[in-house]
Structure formats: C-alpha cells, structure tokens
Amino acid sequence: MAEAQDPSSGLPCDKCGKPAKLSCPKCLELKLPREGGAFCSQECFKEAWGQHKKVHKLQQWLYVTNRGQGRTQSMPDFPWTGDLRPDLVSPRRSVPASIPLPEYAESSIPAKEQDSRQQTSAPVRSAKQIAGLRKACRIARGILDKGHAAIRPGVTTDEIDRVIHEATLAAGAYPSPLNYYSFPKSVCTSVNEVVCHGIPDKRPLQNGDIVNVDVTAFYKGFHGDLNETYVVGEVDAASKKLLKVTYECLERAIEAVKPGVRYRDLGKIISQHAQGNGFSVITTYCGHGIGDHFHCAPTIPHYHPNKAVGIMKEGQTFTIEPMINMGKARDVTWPDGWTSVTRDGSRSAQYEHTMVVTAEGCEVLTARLPTSPPLWWEVSDKQQQQQQQQPWAAEPTAQAAVVQQVESLPTVPVAKDAGKQQDQQAAVSSAEAEGVVRGMDATTTNGVHAQQE
C-alpha cells in the first residue's frame, strides 16, 4: 500500500510527473531515496509497479544464483555437504570512474583473455611488464593484509568484502573478481568446507572457523593475485595442522621453481606433502599464468600425475595455489554457480602467491611483509595469551607503530592523485622486497594483529 507523502514535497510522480503524494512502502523499508519511489496515486503506483520494483532488487540483499547472473529471495535447495549455508549477499559495490577498468568490468566476459587461452605456452614477460606486475602484486598484498586485520568472530564476510573493496579503490586499483564472469563481489571468502570462490555474504564468522581470503587487484594493466587462510578465534588442532601443511605445500612448490623445471612436476611436490599428512588435493582448480590477464597459460595442476604442458623459463609469471582437504578430494559447486565445497563436507585450506621465474629461481611478488598480520603459527605464545584475554591488546609500541603505518594509508576513495597514494604506500613498508627474493616472507619479523579502525 502506498503511503501518503507530504504533497508539498515537490517530488514528481515517478510514473506521470504530476506532484507526488505517495511513497512506495518497500522503498521506505529499504531506506531508498524518495525520488525513485514517489507517486501521485495508487493507480500510477500500480501501473509503475512492474518497472519500479526492480529498484528494490538492486538494493536488496539476496541469494546469488546462476553463476552470479541471478538473484533470488529464498535460499535455493541443495544437498548441502556440511554445516555451512549461503547467506544474503549485499548489493553490488560501485567503482568510481577514475579507476581504470579491466576488459570485463562492464560486460563480465573477458573476451581477450579467452582468446589468449588458445595458447598453451606461457608468455615470457619483459622487465617492464614484470615491474608492472610487481607493483600490482605489492598493492594486492597490502589489501589482503587489511582484510586479514579485520578477521574476528562476529565480523561478516560481507564486511571483509567492504574492507577489501575500499582498500582496493584507495590504492587506485580495481578489485579483479568484481564482475569477472559475473562474480558479484570484490574478494572470495571461503569458510571451512568451502574450497574456493566463496561469495562474501551476511554470515558472521564464528569462533572456530577457518576462512580463506583471496584478493586480486588490477593496477595499471596488471593483476596481482594472492590468498591466505586464517583462523577465527580459537580453532581446533586438526584445522591448524591443515593450514600449516597447506602453507608448506606452497612453500615447497615455490622452492622448486626455476628455469628448466616442468610445470607438471609441481603437482608431485604438493600432493606428496599433503598426502603424507593424510590430506587430499583438490584437482578441479589449478594455478595459472597471470599478467595483463587475470588467468592465462600455463595451467598448473596441484595433483600428480598430470599432463601439464611447459618448461619454466625466466620471465614467466604465474600463481601456485594448492587447495588441500582434510577429507576426500572431490568437490561440488553450490547453486550460486561459484562456491566450491568439499563433497564430504570436510574443511579445506588454501594459500596462494604470484611469482616470476628468475635466472636462479623465482621472485615471490606477493610476499608477506613485516607489517603483515601473523599467520597462526607466527603468533608468539605471549601474544596468543594476550589475544585470548584482550584480542586487540599487544605490545603497545609495536602496535602503535603498525597502527600508524596502517592509518597512513588512505582509506577513503580518492579520485585524484593516485600517484600520491603510491608514494605513501612505498614509504610505509620499510623492508619492502626489491630484487630477487626467494622466500615467502620478506623478513622474519613477527607482525601484530592491527585492527582496522
């Protein structure tokens, strides 16, 4: 029922233009701007309803369907494999016009990337391209760290998405997942039995959860891609072991990377370590080439044996991103068309880096920084105790230093002067990795959980 509105509001009827007296109740409920939902009469409202109600959909939190192309109001039916359920997803976040867009940002289809997939041989990048990729990866690392800092029980994955989205824009970058093949959000958040591509939603993280946050940033023509799995509050020992072993799988694979090595051999290293610890390896998803395209050649399976094509050469750029399960390897996709979960409902963990092959080995472009909040095994006992009592308390001076660094990064979207932001970010990181770095951590200094204000 349309509700009366002050006739002197001056707003025209959305349908016919005459002075509006009624408001759409739904718009009121959703707190939408009055302008889009004002009508002179119930008749106009009724006539306009078919068209008008679309406005509500755009603002509603809904379940995702059809690989991101559809929305629905009630949770779809599915033989859920674990305890997790999809939740409502917030409306699409906007990107200011000043941010350079990747080819698919509006169309959702990366046509040029699709063409490039015809090639099975990985391109060798020039020094200039590698420099561009290095920059994008550094920015992506900073963004992920901010998301990490926001993880705690009670925070929804939608909130993590907001933090990531805003941090990305603040850096002058585009969040690559947004609208990539219609993916609805700016980051993938994968909780517990979700293998990958989880869609951020209204569900609050719970004490005991594990959650993977997968960030990709598109900056000045290059995509930087990385992900980490985090503990939420107190997590059981088995899950902690899963995280550590998965991280080690990635570490060991990276150790092997150098010119002349076959891409197909990485799967053996990863699967041996995972299976040796009683875990299994997801086969459906793989590491991939990256650069000016989000995904390109080569394809890097994490399982063994495999027929992956290619011999590593200096200048090739790609990700390694093993997904390791506590239980069996098979996965299945939710009705939203994106979220991949383990078929047996067991937990799954993942870590990912982007790297470039160098003459001696490789440079991990998304390496952790001294300011990166610690992964669970990096937190000292003392700090752990403190966090249990007061999650946000830590060494005052260290915390102050980190908070200062974090706060010096702009957190509001700034349309102009992206260059200034870059300078600020460059100044923030004191031990930034330049040149050849083998390890995943730039230094061994432990960071502290910095809370995003």
Added chain:
Amino acid sequence: MSDSEEEVPDAVVLEASTGSEQASHPNSAFAGAEEAVSVPVTLITGFLGAGKTTLVNYILTAKHGYRIAVILNEFGEDTGIESSLLPQVSKTAENFALEEWIELSNGCLCCSVKTEMVQALETLMQKRHKFDYILIETTGLADPGPVAAALWTDAELGSAVCLDSIVTVVDARNIRRQLAEDRPQGAVNEAQQQIAYADVILLNKTDLVAGTEALQEVHASLTAINAGAEINHTLHSQMDLARILNRGAFKPSQTSEDVSHLSLQLCGAQISSRGTRQDPGSMTRLDLPAACSRQDASSRADYENGMGSPQPHASPKVAAEQQPAKHSEESHSSLQDAGTAGGPKADGMRDMGLDGLESTSARSSATQSRPAHWQSHIHDSGVQTHTLHAQQPLCIERLRTWLDLILWEQALPAHQIYRMKGLLQIYGSPCCHVLQAVQELYDIVEGPRWDATVHGHSRVVVIGRNLQADMLQKGLTACEVSELSSA
C-alpha cells in the same frame, strides 16, 4: 493520511534468513558417493558426405546395449574450442528425443583444469544419468586435434567423461582428390589432418571404387599419412561396433589386448613404410633402418663418455642459448651438462638431432612411409607418417625430455607433430609402456609385462607435417641406454 484501498500488486515479502532454516542433511547426497564411472567419448570426424551421420545412425540403431548421447559440435568461423557454440544434442533414433541445449555447467571456468566443453559434457552426464556412451560428431572441416586434446583429461581429475578414440570416416571414392587439394601456403589440408589424428579409419563407400587395385591405392594413401590407425573397409559405414566403440586408445592403463593390437598396428606401420606386402605374422625380427645404425655408434660413445650412469634421473634443465649450462644438482647425467659448459651441452642437443643445424636433406627411404609413386601427388608440406625404432631400452627421463622439447619447444624446426603412438621398452622396467600423444599432450603409460613372444624393442609412429625422419630417429636413439656402459 489517505490509504489506498487497493492492495499493492505483487507485494513481495522479504523472507528473513536465520541461516539455520535448512535442516542439515546428516547424509549429504554427495558424501560417500562412489566415484562416478567415466563415460567414454568417441570423436567422429570426416568430410561432409563421407558417411559420418550414417555411421552415427547405424550405431544408434544397432543392438549394442549402450545408451548413447550424440553431440553435434558446430564450429563457427573460428576453429578454436573456446569460441565454439554450445554442444547440441541431436535428435536421432526414435527413443531419443534429445533436442536440448546443454547449459554450461556450474563451476568456474577461469582457473579450472577442465575446458568448457568437458564441463558441458559432465553436466549432461549429471542431468541425464542414463547415458553410458557419448559420440561427438564434428563438422566436415573441423580440426579434431584441439577437441581431442581438450577431452583427454588427466586420469586424476576423475572426469565424468574420458576420450576413448578418434574415428575418421573417409569417402573412398573422393578421398584421393580431397587429399591432393592445394591449400594456401602453410595451411594444412583438412582431409589429411583428419586422417592424421585417427585411431580408427572407416574407409567407406568402398563399393563405389572400381577394382581391387584402385582400392588398395586408396588404402595406401591413408597409411602414407597415418600408419598407426586401424583401417576398416566399409559399405554404408557398417562394421563391427566392437571395433569402433570402447577402443580405450587413451586409457591410463593398457591391457595385454590393447598392447597386442598396438603391436600389430605398429608392425603394419613398419610394413607400409617399406612398401612391402609381408604378412605381419611372418615378421620375426625388425631391421633398423641404415641411418639409425650409424647413429648408434656415435650416440653410445657420447653416452659412455660423460652422460653418466644409465639410470632414470631427474629432468634435466633446458638451457636456452643465452644461458650458461648449469650443473644439475639432481643428477650428473643430465643431457646438457656433462662437464664444462657449452660443448657437451651442445653435443647433447645435437645428439638428439635438436640443434637444427645438422639437418640433412637426404631422407632415409627406409623410414619414409610414402609409396614412391604417391610422392608426386602430395606436397612436401602434406601430412606424413614416420616410424622410429630403438633396439636398446629407453631411459624414460631422457624420453620425456625429448618429447617435451619436440612437442612444446619447437626444438625441431618447422615440425608440426599431430600424433604419436608407440610401444616402448623402458630401461629398468619389465613391463612394456605405451606412448600416446595428441598435439602438445602426451602420456607414457605402463602396460603388461613383456611377453616372450612380443618383440622387446621400441617402435614409435610419428604423424605430422614437415617431419624429417632422421632427426626424429636421432632423438629417439639418443634416449637409448646402452648395456655396455654400465659402470
């Protein structure tokens, strides 16, 4: 406030979600589900009018007990897989009214190991459980290579579908003309290409070819292109279905039966390469072509001098011209470094015939498969078959390196290798091994133990364009392990 008496039409109530509405299924439909049986896929190719559709209809109406799905794969102007239209299930026999588009499956395309086509087929299997066989019929000019490569997924993936074999239907009356047709410079003759990729060839419409000799010539023109395929003469595309379906050409493990089929095939290849008409049963010893014998001596010397112990070892590095040779920490027997930089590395590459500088123009006639009278009818850029041999057991790591280099790295100039098939004797293994290669993908799969009655040496058929037998043979020979050099 004035209230309207009429209800707002289509009032939509937003249902609150508590997150626990859906009762947790204690036994999820997926947990504990058995590994799905993989449905075989046969790719049927051939020119328009060769008899593909007749074959498909024949298969569908015959009594074989399979519930078969037929997919027509339409290609647009582009011949790439990704730009192909969605596979369309065709209406075939009366019982199958299957006109429907296959929705692309759920699942991410971006970093998935499986292509769009494979995912679409898996969705079909999921939705219509009753199929236990798939036929994909390609259009007349399609290049079967990329389709086959896309379907040949890793066994580890446990895909719901698996490539079974490639069947090419050939019009006996027109094929010679089709094979001889010119193409603009560099472009491949599609008829040759379709024959090149075949595991099974149906030489169809044989009743329309006048005379046995004419038919034999047509048959010979096929073996000149693909000596590894089984050729069946047919009328109206009719033949024993056991020879078309379930061939298991790409299976991850090979049975004795598979191996003996392959062995016969490769014997046949040897025969056709010599242009003789010996009965396969009478072959007791295969003679190496002359060029290979010469090569043996020098390659063994290199091997003894510094290539290290004849044991399977880790993959050696590939050294680009600019990079100095590095000492491999994994083994001393890598191809490229047997001491100082430069020299031995170059020798190693040359040893495999891979430096491109030593190509000889003379081709060994013994390994050339084209009957002499046919040469004038096919351009040098046409598709050919060569059969390679190795008398000594092969080192599997060197073999993999060689295959990596020639299939991925264009190490042999101008060579375009479409398919390879081989029966291999691998050093250190009592079992025979089967080599299968399509485009850039290859696999070496263990078979049964060598039989006393089966030849204990390796044979490899290579099919492609611009092939030079001596260079290929050099490469295979360089993978041999000499018993004499064991330290």
